[in-house]
Amino acid sequence: FAQMAGELRRVAAGERSLSADPPSSSRLSAVPTSAGMRQIKENPSAPRSSGASTNSLAPSPSSSHSHGSPITNAMTTVAQALTQAWQIHQSGDIASAENIYRQVLSAQPESANGWCYLGIACHDLDRFEEAESAYREALRLQPEFPVALNNMGNTLRRLGRIDEALASFRRALELKPDYLNAFKNAGTTLVWEGRFDEAIDWYSQALRLNPDEAESHRNVGIIRLLQGDFTNGWPEYEWRWRADDLKKPPHAQPEWQGESLDGKTILLYAEQGLGDTLNFVRYANVLKQLGARTIVQVQPPLVPLLRSTPGIDTLVPQREQPPAFDVHAPLLSVPAILKTDLDSIPADVPYVFADERLIEFWRSELRSFGGLRVGIVWQGNPDHQADHLRSVPLTRFAPLAALPGVQLFSLQKGHGAEQLAGAGANINVVNLGARLDESSGAFLDTAAVMKVLDLVITTDTSIAHLAGALGVPTWLALPYVPDWRWLLDREDSPWYPSMRLFRQTQPGDWDGVFERLTEALRQQAEAKAASPLPDGASAGAAESTVEASADSAASALPNTSASPTAVRHEEEPATLARRTTLAGFNDLVRARYGVMLYNRHDRYIGRSLNLYGEFSEGEVDLFRAMLKPGDVVLEAGANIGVHTLPLSQLVGKKGTVLAFEPQRIVFQTLCANMALNSVQNVHAHQQALGDTQGRVPVPALDYTRENNFGGLSLGRQAQGEPVPLVTIDALAVSRCNLLKVDVEGMEQQVLRGARQTIERHRPFLYVENDRAEQSAALVQLMRSFGYRLFWHTPPLFNPRNYFGNEQNVFDTIASFNVLGVHQAIRADIQGLREVE
Numbered sequence: 001f002a003q004m005a006g007e008l009r010r011v012a013a014g015e016r017s018l019s020a021d022p023p024s025s026s027r028l029s030a031v032p033t034s035a036g037m038r039q040i041k042e043n044p045s046a047p048r049s050s051g052a053s054t055n056s057l058a059p060s061p062s063s064s065h066s067h068g069s070p071i072t073n074a075m076t077t078v079a080q081a082l083t084q085a086w087q088i089h090q091s092g093d094i095a096s097a098e099n100i101y102r103q104v105l106s107a108q109p110e111s112a113n114g115w116c117y118l119g120i121a122c123h124d125l126d127r128f129e130e131a132e133s134a135y136r137e138a139l140r141l142q143p144e145f146p147v148a149l150n151n152m153g154n155t156l157r158r159l160g161r162i163d164e165a166l167a168s169f170r171r172a173l174e175l176k177p178d179y180l181n182a183f184k185n186a187g188t189t190l191v192w193e194g195r196f197d198e199a200i201d202w203y204s205q206a207l208r209l210n211p212d213e214a215e216s217h218r219n220v221g222i223i224r225l226l227q228g229d230f231t232n233g234w235p236e237y238e239w240r241w242r243a244d245d246l247k248k249p250p251h252a253q254p255e256w257q258g259e260s261l262d263g264k265t266i267l268l269y270a271e272q273g274l275g276d277t278l279n280f281v282r283y284a285n286v287l288k289q290l291g292a293r294t295i296v297q298v299q300p301p302l303v304p305l306l307r308s309t310p311g312i313d314t315l316v317p318q319r320e321q322p323p324a325f326d327v328h329a330p331l332l333s334v335p336a337i338l339k340t341d342l343d344s345i346p347a348d349v350p351y352v353f354a355d356e357r358l359i360e361f362w363r364s365e366l367r368s369f370g371g372l373r374v375g376i377v378w379q380g381n382p383d384h385q386a387d388h389l390r391s392v393p394l395t396r397f398a399p400l401a402a403l404p405g406v407q408l409f410s411l412q413k414g415h416g417a418e419q420l421a422g423a424g425a426n427i428n429v430v431n432l433g434a435r436l437d438e439s440s441g442a443f444l445d446t447a448a449v450m451k452v453l454d455l456v457i458t459t460d461t462s463i464a465h466l467a468g469a470l471g472v473p474t475w476l477a478l479p480y481v482p483d484w485r486w487l488l489d490r491e492d493s494p495w496y497p498s499m500r501l502f503r504q505t506q507p508g509d510w511d512g513v514f515e516r517l518t519e520a521l522r523q524q525a526e527a528k529a530a531s532p533l534p535d536g537a538s539a540g541a542a543e544s545t546v547e548a549s550a551d552s553a554a555s556a557l558p559n560t561s562a563s564p565t566a567v568r569h570e571e572e573p574a575t576l577a578r579r580t581t582l583a584g585f586n587d588l589v590r591a592r593y594g595v596m597l598y599n600r601h602d603r604y605i606g607r608s609l610n611l612y613g614e615f616s617e618g619e620v621d622l623f624r625a626m627l628k629p630g631d632v633v634l635e636a637g638a639n640i641g642v643h644t645l646p647l648s649q650l651v652g653k654k655g656t657v658l659a660f661e662p663q664r665i666v667f668q669t670l671c672a673n674m675a676l677n678s679v680q681n682v683h684a685h686q687q688a689l690g691d692t693q694g695r696v697p698v699p700a701l702d703y704t705r706e707n708n709f710g711g712l713s714l715g716r717q718a719q720g721e722p723v724p725l726v727t728i729d730a731l732a733v734s735r736c737n738l739l740k741v742d743v744e745g746m747e748q749q750v751l752r753g754a755r756q757t758i759e760r761h762r763p764f765l766y767v768e769n770d771r772a773e774q775s776a777a778l779v780q781l782m783r784s785f786g787y788r789l790f791w792h793t794p795p796l797f798n799p800r801n802y803f804g805n806e807q808n809v810f811d812t813i814a815s816f817n818v819l820g821v822h823q824a825i826r827a828d829i830q831g832l833r834e835v836e
Helices: 078-090 094-107 112-124 128-141 146-158 162-175 180-192 196-209 214-226 230-237 274-280 283-289 331-337 356-365 394-401 444-452 462-470 510-530 605-612 617-626 644-651 664-676 747-752 755-761 772-784
Strands: 265-269 293-298 314-317 327-330 372-377 406-410 429-431 455-459 474-478 499-503 579-581 586-591 594-599 632-636 656-660 682-685 694-698 721-726 738-741 764-768 787-792 817-822
Touching (some): 094 112, 162 180, 196 214, 394 406, 462 499, 594 605, 617 644, 747 755, 764 772
Parallel strands (some): 406 429, 632 656, 656 682
């Protein structure tokens, strides 16, 4: 049996030969490791035996203890010898099995079965030319030998002789028209070549022979998922539970089928590899938002890493008894139950968080290294069945290491690390692997280092999923036919927004991949040299996880006229932000959620983007807990889009953000920022919102002088540039999940003009409340809509800001807002103080 471990990334795998009892079965059992495609090599004795099988076979004295697998005196026939050798082969001791096969052939060189067994052993030891020779000898002795033809087809595929492989399968089918495994192996061979529609045709022929043939169903599912056809892919992929030795835990509770989880506890359990768990643990938060209490059972090494993952109420290691629960589901089945498609993938990153203490430790350790700091991983587990396709030698990274302004850091652990002292000894790479995770726990140091580096470049291993879950900039080198999660013909990943994909354009074309990687990295290094980050900062600097601080709103509202005095603009070092200075009053910065144009004279938003690459990130953290893909957000007072951009990412392609900004110059910047980031789900309007329809004057400001441009109050001036004034109710929106209002004293007017919308849709309300003289009336109005109210007062300075800048220029200034949750909505509000 040829086992491919794990989805389509294992599609091009080598095969481990396994079998049932050779005398009675032509089907071989699957390795209990994963749910991926495999090619099937069969025990040649099962379907057909050679005439030599009854001859007696004397043991060889010289080999009676060879490899721990002698031919014993009790082994008196060729059939018995081959049976014992095949059992040894199945156990993984292929060299010992080969020794017995050769002894058999020494005594009985006319045994076609013996030559076929030897071919399997040579194939499994990656000696494909020898395997082909052995199969051809078997076929010389027994020309009508479909098992040998089937197995030789597998070997010819590994030799890259695809047409010959397919011809071998076809010849096997001429001899045995109901040869199910030959149909399947032909299909899998075509998958490895990227000929997916042809592959499905072969699997369909297998299914005509046996409509319940689970492996063919599963393989078709993998192809559909790879093609992005999730609707048809998920149901077929569920056949993996019947195709492989995956076993669902024998829980007495029912398996979740998609029914309401409100008030129920669900157990989610890992089923495959570490990377699979890192990829799909995101769904815990999705189910949490559906009202569930979640217990997540994962591989023991992942427990420390996932303790802070959103949506997990209880985390337990595998093999440990979980607490009581109502229903259960395997992690990789949740997207099928939820009918996830490309537009509804929950891609809110990060959802895995590095330890802050380890981040600071590694930031200090790597501070002395200049230039673009890039972590690399090149080798997966060599026992992985597709490792020969997905891994590369370290020497592939030599052109990247030679680039000016680039410093490579090895994150490689275990297998592959030996190359640092071997073929890769002359490559300029700092070896961190030996220091990573030895005392902290699996992935903990690695995660922290990734947050300090500028970029991670990796092949398709669990490190890729860790980097994606952390939300760090990542470049992924992929084989021609990748794991289904990476899809086809695209450079981005809907699972991981911070990831860029570099694909082979033809099977085995690593040269092209690394040429493109080298050129892209050269451009990145030049960009950093032109606009450097401060020492110790990085494009992947520590994520913002500012917790809601109700205590800071305890008694008095802030003095909104206060200005930061710690550092004046002209005293701020130019290197504190990755920015480009433009003509006029605008600058350009690569911020947390994308490229942002901002006014360098803006006292709050502009200054925060300049210094920290973000603004009031604690607000975005709250939005992240409220929103899901497909939601509709109405933003009154969008300013330049510093929160519009992350809101657009949170609601995804099927969601919508309606952004309103009345100031023409600011509105133009808002539109520019959406265009710079190719945002398509934001509808921007230069309109003011209120409780009446008409026009309102917007006073002219001097944008070349320092000011708080977001602090402009409307309706108090008789002169200015007239803009339309509309009510939210007049928009007649069909859905609204969040109404965000930041309109500098006009909050009550906006809410009164949205009364019908609020009553109809009961959205979350997020309203600025920083004017003491209006606070009581605003609170009373919001309560009149049937809402519970909570203070949310995130400080402007986030110590874990995107640029890793420790200098606080905002002192204790905070954003003062009120979160409104309709009384009919069951929501567990933690960390926020209810408004009295």
